[in-house]
Amino acid sequence: MTIFAFEAQESWLQTVAGKVCSAVEVEEATLHLHFGATQPDENAMLTAERTVSMHGVWRIERAEELVAGSGDLETNGAASRLAFITGATLERFEVSQPGFDLDLFFSGQVVVRSFPCNAREYAEDDIEDDTDITVSWWIDGVGVPDDWEEHYDPPGV
Amino acid sequence: MASGFQTIGKNTMTRQAFEAQTRLVQRLTGRTCSQVAIGDNDELVIDFGELEQTGPGEFDGEAWLIVECPWRLETDTDVLCGWENEEDEIPEKTSVLIGHQAGEATVRRPGFDLTLRFANGYRLRVFPDCVSYYADDTASLSIPWYVGGKVITEAEKG
Numbered sequence: 001m002t003i004f005a006f007e008a009q010e011s012w013l014q015t016v017a018g019k020v021c022s023a024v025e026v027e028e029a030t031l032h033l034h035f036g037a038t039q040p041d042e043n044a045m046l047t048a049e050r051t052v053s054m055h056g057v058w059r060i061e062r063a064e065e066l067v068a069g070s071g072d073l074e075t076n077g078a079a080s081r082l083a084f085i086t087g088a089t090l091e092r093f094e095v096s097q098p099g100f101d102l103d104l105f106f107s108g109q110v111v112v113r114s115f116p117c118n119a120r121e122y123a124e125d126d127i128e129d130d131t132d133i134t135v136s137w138w139i140d141g142v143g144v145p146d147d148w149e150e151h152y153d154p155p156g157v
Numbered sequence: 158m159a160s161g162f163q164t165i166g167k168n169t170m171t172r173q174a175f176e177a178q179t180r181l182v183q184r185l186t187g188r189t190c191s192q193v194a195i196g197d198n199d200e201l202v203i204d205f206g207e208l209e210q211t212g213p214g215e216f217d218g219e220a221w222l223i224v225e226c227p228w229r230l231e232t233d234t235d236v237l238c239g240w241e242n243e244e245d246e247i248p249e250k251t252s253v254l255i256g257h258q259a260g261e262a263t264v265r266r267p268g269f270d271l272t273l274r275f276a277n278g279y280r281l282r283v284f285p286d287c288v289s290y291y292a293d294d295t296a297s298l299s300i301p302w303y304v305g306g307k308v309i310t311e312a313e314k315g
Contacts, residue, residue, distance in 0.1 A: 056241065057227040057240070057241075057284060057286050058286065059268060059284070059285075059286050059288075061267055061268065063267075064266070064267045065267065066267055066268060066288045067288065068288055069285070069286040069287050069288045070286045071226065071227075071285075071286035071287035072286075072287040072288060072289050073288075097233075097234070098231050098232070098233065098234050098235050098236050099229055099231060099236055099282070113268075113284075115227055115229070115282075115284040115286070116229075116239075117227045117228065117229045117239030117240040117241050117242075117284070118239055118240075118241035118242055121236075
């Protein structure tokens with residue numbers, strides 16, 4: 001089921017490719033990359049046309065430089081440190097199996113990598129409680145349903 | 158092999174340390190995994206070769222790999238376990254490596270991501286996620302994965 005969730009998220013990535021990053025936020029262990037028009041929500045966090053979020057283990061590279069990593073990035077001031085991504089275009093993405101590693105390749109030789117490393121994320125069994133579905137990265141935005149499982153037809157079904 | 162951070166001397170560059178480890182990790186190729194454990198600081202410890210008792214209930218291999226950052230054990234098609242799994246699940250899951258030879262070790266820069274393949278089709282993926290590892294001017298440096306053991310000489314460690 002959680003693999004199903006990853007596959008559903010992967011299906012939305014195509015809608016982000018080619019878009020320009022408009023803002024970056026860091027919320028505790030989660031990195032949010034916003035694309036398109038943004039506006040603040042009731043919690044003063046941004047919502048956007050598209051948002052790619054990474055939770056857990058991630059790293060940002062620029063050419064041969066390591067810019068930021070989830071292991072030692074302090075939330076305070078992180079967004080300003082990562083502001084250089086704003087204005088960069090998401091040129092392409094790669095999702096690698098079996099781990100659903102996500103690599104986002106931006107203009108300016110910027111690469112943002114997510115490294116899922118909890119085997120629970122790869123459970124194929126049915127999960128009774130939706131809160132047990134865990135993925136390390138996901139897509140939000142206009143037209144992206146929260147109840148994605150109601151709107152996704154997995155391949156071969 | 159139980160160990161804490163490997164601290165490298167003042168003014169030593171972590172990139173040099175990573176490059177040295179990139180060379181040393183090749184020494185694991187062809188060696189048989191003899192023990193896998195989680196250390197006192199939650200590090201993953203993989204021993205290779207004949208085990209030698211170093212203390213009450215403690216054994217070191219002739220060579221060892223210690224991983225103190227995110228990792229994942231996988232095949233081409235499945236993920237077996239990883240850094241964020243419950244600690245008590247990991248020893249049983251990682252025991253699939255015991256008795257099998259390490260194969261090719263590859264390191265991807267600039268992050269020094271390590272992939273260590275095993276003869277039974279499993280591979281260990283290591284993903285350092287702290288930028289401070291790569292600082293060139295830190296007084297006290299630590300690196301998130303490293304190899305050691307009696308098969309590696311002091312000269313090789315540099």
